[in-house]
Amino acid sequence: MPKPTLPGQERYVAPAEETPLAAVDSVQVDETPASQWREAWKQLRRNPLFLASAVLLTILAVVIAFPGLFTNADPRFCELSRSLDPAEPGHPFGFNFQGCDVWSRTLYGARASVTVGVLTTLLVVLVGGITGAVAGFKGGWADALISRVGDIFFAIPLILAAIVTLSSVKNWFPDRGFWGGIMAVVLTLALFGWPQIARIMRGSVIEVKNYEFVDAARAIGASNRRNLWRHIVPNAISPVIVTATVSLGVFIVAEATLSFLGLGLPFSVVSWGNDIAEAQRLVRSGTRLGVMFVPAAALALTVLSFILLGDAVRDALDPKAKKR
């Protein structure tokens, strides 16, 4: 409210409303606030690493959705008479030991490998994120309990734990079809993978919960739960996202390793891990290496895309990284 002008006093400043400064001070209520996420997105779009991984991942998504676009061969039609035959028209990488088309199996195999990676990551982020947030926010006995339980799972090395678990859990999904087999691997990897995310989330939540805006929210009467999920978690989640993206690739490699040991996805599922494991005999004898290297290259490329994505997301989300 402008001060009342006394009689005889000259006005020497124009009212704020009439100066260009008004535009500066004004608040555009309709506009979405420039959040951390929008900033990150802007940053990402300019990152060549991100663009490269985005292209790769888009191609991957298309392959997963429509593998039939890139080949006419049926990955399950195998004739022993064509065992290890070299490339021929329609079969660019020849045939594997059982006489199945290598290229077709690689394309169709993407689905299983990536599904394992994505589902495991989702599960790990969900379980690890919630438990970690609760531990960090509540502190006290809840923190102690969650941290110790996490330690139990974290302390057993992943591969060893997965071998033991898979040799047991496999039978919980008796028909072991596509989803049964995948769920067994996903649950196993997630069972021993969540504490890592939980630890990161816990540390991040502890840091964020001391920020002023959290106090402010509490002061205006936000409930604890609302405070945690609406204010703290969105601000604490970025390190989790970075770790999760990289882990996605690591989980895909872990699945392949388990398949190599004969305990990963059931052999009836067309997957990179199974095809690589089956082709290992060829490396030993040094013949027809392509049968192994085609699925191995597809696996490496996919993992690479997710790691690059993780790197780019970290650069965008981590203010410290930006400075460099």
Added chain:
Amino acid sequence: MWWYTARRILQTIPVLLGSTLLIYALVFLRPGDPVRALFGDKPVSEATIAQVREQYNLDEPFLIQWLLFLKGALTGDFGQSFTGRPVIDLIAEAFPVTIKLALMALVIEAVLGIIAGTIAGLRKGKLFDSTMLVVSLLVIAVPIFVFGFVFQLIFGVKLEWFPPTVGGNTSFYNLLLPAIVLGLVSFAYVLRLTRTSVAGNLSADHVRTARAKGLAEGVVVRRHVLRNSLIPVVTYLGVDIGALMAGAIVTEGIFNIPGVGNLAYQAVVRGETPTIVSVVTIMVLVYILAALLVDLLYALLDPRIRYA
């Protein structure tokens, strides 16, 4: 400091109990009958099977089995393998081999990773940095057993630089190739960590101050950049010992090394609970102690950290 250490060691007890119980439960749920398999394709009478089950406490409910295992473990008796040998003997034979392999891998990955990472960090964006970035990404993305086979084929069979397999003779030289394969993935992580950390610290205030004081570049890098950059690397290396020992399952199989990984894998396939649980217990112990050691090392590396 002592109080802190004691408290940390006390905290490991529930973790140890929990992980043995977890593994016990998992092995218990395993389908099939390991005792029956001892007799192969040949038939066997129920009486004989019952006798063997009793011998290994396999006729007890699983909580009792676990408690019996704990009771034995407290007195240093980890039970018997199906070969009739005390598990403690099996571990005493296999463990030194794996420790040696894991430590060799650790040294290789640490030395090479830190050197390459430092150079990359100092010359960020240059050719060496980009090359190392590509190398590290490839190493992470390709499964370790692919490297194992390829290295064995190239350096062991074709070039004959190393014996292709290790077998009974676990000398330093024989273990070198497997140790390189085992350390490969962690090398990539160490390299990336060091690079990021060095690059970050180069622009830190205290480094700028040191330069402003006119210190030689070498001294700045060694005293002010590296020392600070090593903290996350040391953390990683500490946690990695456990991972290396588990990763040895694959490497030991490819190179025929009579270590813990092989022991554990065979035990899992045979359903030999005492061996599996003992190996896991020891791996967990190694992990916990390594983590503790790392935390204590912090105090040496970072003068700001003090434990009470």
Added chain:
Amino acid sequence: MRLSRRTRLGGVALLAAIGLTVSACGGGGGDDDNGSSDSTDAVITARTTEPQNPLVPQATNEVGGGNVIDLLYAGLITYKEDGSQELEVAESITSDDNQTWTVKLKDWKFSDGTPVTSKSFVDAWNYGALSTNAQNASYFYYPIKGYDEVQKENPTVKTMSGLKVVDDKTFTIELNQPESDFPLRLGYSAYYPLPESAYSDIKAYGESPIGNGPYKLEAWEHNKELRLVPNEEYDGARKAQNGGVTFVVYTDTEAAYTDIQAGNLDVLDTVPDSALQTFANDSSITPIEAPGSVNGSFQFPVDLPGFTGEAGKLRRQAVSMALNREELTEKLFFGTRTPAKDFSAPPMPGWTDEIPGNEVLEFNADEAKKRWAEAEKIEPWGDKKLLIATNTDGAGNKASVDAMANQIKNTLGINAEPKYYATFDEFLDARDNNKTGALFRAGWQPDYPSISNYLGPIYGTGAASNDARWSNKEFDALIAKAAGAESDEDRYQAFVDAQAILMEELPGLSMWYTDSTGAAAKGVKNVKFNWQGVPIYQNITK
């Protein structure tokens, strides 16, 4: 003909004795064929797996321990390279009624100098058979009278009534029923003797056993190696021609093969899957091949839906003819397996490839489709799935089941799929309890060289390894006829007749014989397989 049998055994013993004197005079320089300058004190290294049990013959039933046990001990008889028998510790094994056998022993010593007596055998067999001792080989004593009593859960007697010590050098064995080829069994490791010192602490004994065979154990470094040196006390037909055998423990055959190529290992008793294609032409090794005694088959559970009754019989024949055994053995195993022509294996005495009806084991797509169509008229297949079950932790199992499913699918146009069991024990469990619901894999390695050891245990009514639960009275009668046959010719004819029934009924699909394949490093000589596919270690030189 019983007489001729006795004469033959005695004659062999005599020959062996002469051979001994000669080699004793020659001071062990026994290079038989090439007479090269090979030293007899070169130590041979050979691949093995870690023995799974103490080195007690009665506790051992797997290859890793078996290899070592066979060199450390000598039984009453031993088998020659071709599977025929030869007396070892026994002076004679005779019977008038094929049911009670009298064994007379030679003068023989354990490696510590103590004599091998009747008690050494009888006590060892009783020890092995008693249920409370839980010995892995306990099953092998089942033909002996009194076996059932000592196998009870809480046995009241501790010894088999069929075994009687007459004096230090003589004992008798009474069987449950007449068995004309019983002495053939006695070369198996379960029938080896133990010294008296063994029983007080059998566990310690199993770590450093004292045997009566061509070698003695010098050291056992667990999971690394077992070092065997020639046993000076040994005076039999299997005298060591080398300075010892060191068994190197490998968990991975592939690794062992790489070592053979590099010359770090002398003998490999089995070629890994990955090298099957190349090993025969691998210039860095000496390949060793011989016909093997393992018969690989797949069995139909009698109650498998769709495979019962008359339609089932036609379908079993159709499936058998839809499988291209030539292609499977060639493409998957690179000719290291041989398409089966019968239900036993070629090294067996009396084996023939002329079993009536065995054309059903040959690939014939048209006939297969025809028989399947005939079965469809009797009882439609519907949308059922034919599952083929195997464990996947053994070499080549998965590949063969995958390929078989593909062949059946491609030839008959029905839905066929593999069914995998991750571990052998899980698979055994399912098989024992008839839970597979699938055509399931069954490999058979005989315990002694006789066709009866293939047919009886797998296809005999209620037999211990008859997991398919097939039963046929006519077949059982022929097996019994063979057991009591007076002459070899009669016995062999009974086997042919019995197998003709199997060809018609096809309770199982005989698939292939697994050849014995191995490799030796360059410069290693005289590596040969015996009828069981085990290298004859004592003859190897370099």
